[in-house]
Amino acid sequence: MLRVNSLSGFGAGAGYFKDNFNDNSQNTNLWSKTSFFGNNASVTVVETGGSVTITPLSSTAGSNTNGYQAIKAYNMTSKYLYIEVPTVTANDANAQLRFGMLSDSSNFFCFIKASTTLTFRVTTAGTPSDVNITYDATNHRWMRMLQSGSNILFDTSADSVTWTNRRSVANPSFGVTVLKPFFLAGTTGSSASPGTAVFDNFISNLT
Numbered sequence: 772m773l774r775v776n777s778l779s780g781f782g783a784g785a786g787y788f789k790d791n792f793n794d795n796s797q798n799t800n801l802w803s804k805t806s807f808f809g810n811n812a813s814v815t816v817v818e819t820g821g822s823v824t825i826t827p828l829s830s831t832a833g834s835n836t837n838g839y840q841a842i843k844a845y846n847m848t849s850k851y852l853y854i855e856v857p858t859v860t861a862n863d864a865n866a867q868l869r870f871g872m873l874s875d876s877s878n879f880f881c882f883i884k885a886s887t888t889l890t891f892r893v894t895t896a897g898t899p900s901d902v903n904i905t906y907d908a909t910n911h912r913w914m915r916m917l918q919s920g921s922n923i924l925f926d927t928s929a930d931s932v933t934w935t936n937r938r939s940v941a942n943p944s945f946g947v948t949v950l951k952p953f954f955l956a957g958t959t960g961s962s963a964s965p966g967t968a969v970f971d972n973f974i975s976n977l978t
Contacts, residue, residue, distance in 0.1 A: 788845065788852075788952070788977040792970075793821045802839040806955045807876045809834025814957050822857070822971035825956035827866060830963050838955025839970075840873065845977040847872060847947040852975035853915035853931065859884050859908070860956055861966035868956040868968040870914050878945040880923060881953075882914045891925040891938040895945060902938045910935070918947050931972075952977070 790801060795818045797804060804816050814837035815826045828835050852872070860866040864886045871881020877897040883890040889906040892899050902925075913928040921942055926934040952975065956968035 786978055788841070788843075788975050790973045791821070792818050792823050792973075795819055795821065797839075799842075801842060803842055804837065805840050806836040806838050806957065807840065807873055807879070807953065809836045809957060809959070811835040811837060811957070813837075822969050823954075824858075825868070825968045825970070827860065827957045827962070827965040827967070829965055830961055831958065832961050834957070834959045836955050836957025838869075838953060838957075840953040840955075841951040844949045844951050845975075847918045847950050847977070849918060850975065850977050851915060851917035852952055852973070852977060853913055853926075853928075854954060854970055854974070855913050855931070855972040856884075856968070856970055857912060858967060858969035859906070860968050861962070861964055862887050863962045863965060865958050865960035865962040866956075866965035867959060868954070870954040870970070871952075872916065872947075872950040873953050874945045874950055878943065880916070880940075880943065882916075882925065884911075885959075889927075889937075891940075893923070893940055893943055895943050900940070904937065918942070923947070931974075 816837050867885035869881045873879040880893040891902045910929050911927045913931045915926040917924050922939045925938040928934045
């Protein structure tokens with residue numbers, strides 16, 4: 772399903788949770804530097820060049836990830852959030868990035884780019900439900916989630932104007948009223964060349 776974006780970006784919505792990262796410094800009032808699984812502070816997370824660059828560890832066993840997680844939990848009812856991902860991790864099954872909303876480490880929903888696949892995941896009580904498509908660097912540059920009625924929608928876009936819906940799923944049993952936005956990157960096993968992930972222009976109407 773294609774639709775034209777009518778949502779606010781950086782030009783409107785004073786008081787909304789958003790960050791364009793142009794100050795090249797972590798806003799510690801908004802974000803903590805952490806990951807809800809496999810957190811390893813040695814995975815560097817740096818604001819530079821007006822974006823956030825995450826550099827996974829190479830040739831390191833186990834899960835090793837890091838990123839930004841919101842300090843505050845938000846009510847997602849009738850709300851949206853989206854982010855630009857101009858650079859993704861390498862096409863390696865053990866290298867990945869994620870963007871989503873978190874209740875706790877067993878209850879969350881998110882985009883996952885791993886290998887050549889883009890996954891739309893909802894995990895409830897530790898059990899994942901996935902829809903997978905082949906990742907496209909142009910058409911999946913922007914990733915958006917929104918809550919509408921009784922559903923969570925996963926959308927992608929090349930330009931943050933025209934969006935394509937990729938998955939619509941019923942609101943999870945853990946609810947949508949106390950959730951933290953997050954994005955992260957890293958490895959879930961040894962990868963000789965995991966690449967880097969770059970995130971930019973986090974936009975939402977969360978308050």
